[in-house]
Amino acid sequence: MENYAPKNKAVFLDQDGVLVDLVDYGEEKRVAPRSLNDFHIARGAREMVDRIKKMGYLTVVVTNQPDIAMGKKSQATLNEMHRRIKDETGVDDIMVCPHPIDGGCRCHKPNPGMLLDAADKYDIDLPRSFMVGDWWRDIDAGKSAGCKTILLAMPSNDHIIHYDYLARNLEHAAKIIEAHKNDTHRIVTHTHERK
Incomplete structure (x- = not known):
């Protein structure tokens, strides 16, 4: 089947900082929530997921969760967070990398492993798909997989300039x-200046 x-x-979505609000823990600023008490779905997440699903996109969360490997969050807590994300936003699937940042795996963003696995699982055309994230790891993973990339603008990521679109x-x-x-071709990524 050559042709x-x-x-x-699909629209690939980062979890923490996109669908879920980030948390400050003392010296650690704007990090993923570690307890259910600190877990809150981001404003507009349900509406966004509904809107992009109506356009015919699958919605797949791709999330690094190194807190599991570091013992800062339990697997049971993460499972409950994911149940709530599915219930409250309606995403189609959640793919997780539980490995440490320097674990050398293929799935930890900026590596594209989770996106490539989702493409195999759901027969996804990556050049017609998007990666939405708030950090360079998300953008690089999307680019490596061949997706168009959307960076959510915030003060903590204003140094990131290699993305396709800024939201x-x-x-x-x-x-x-x-x-x-309706774009069917891979757009050329440029370096964008912040306005």
């Missing part, structure tokens, strides 16, 4: 996806 083309397109918030990210939903 086979994948059937589906002010989740609603704006959904509008960007809608504007480019």
Whole structure:
């Protein structure tokens, strides 16, 4: 089947900082929540997921969770967080890298392993898909997989400039996806200046 083309397109979503609010723990600022008491779905997450699913995209969360390997979060807590994410946002699937940052695995973003595994599992056409994230690891993973990339703008990531689109918030990210939903070719990524 030399001319086979994948059937589906997807929006890959980072978890913490995109669908889930980040937390300050003393000296550690803007990090993933470690307890259910600190866990809150981001404003506009459900609406964004609904909107992009209506455009015909699968929604797949791809999340690094090194707190599991470091003993800062239990697997049971993460499982409950993921149950809530699915219930409260309606995402189609959640893929997790539980390994430490320097674990050398293929799945820890910026490596594209989770996106490539999802593409195999769901027959996803990566050049017609998007990666939405708030950090360089998300953007690099999306680029390595061949997706278009959307960076959610925030003061802590204003040094990141290698992305395809910059979104002010989740609603704006959904509008960007809608504007480019019929693109069938890989766009050329440029270095963007912040305004």
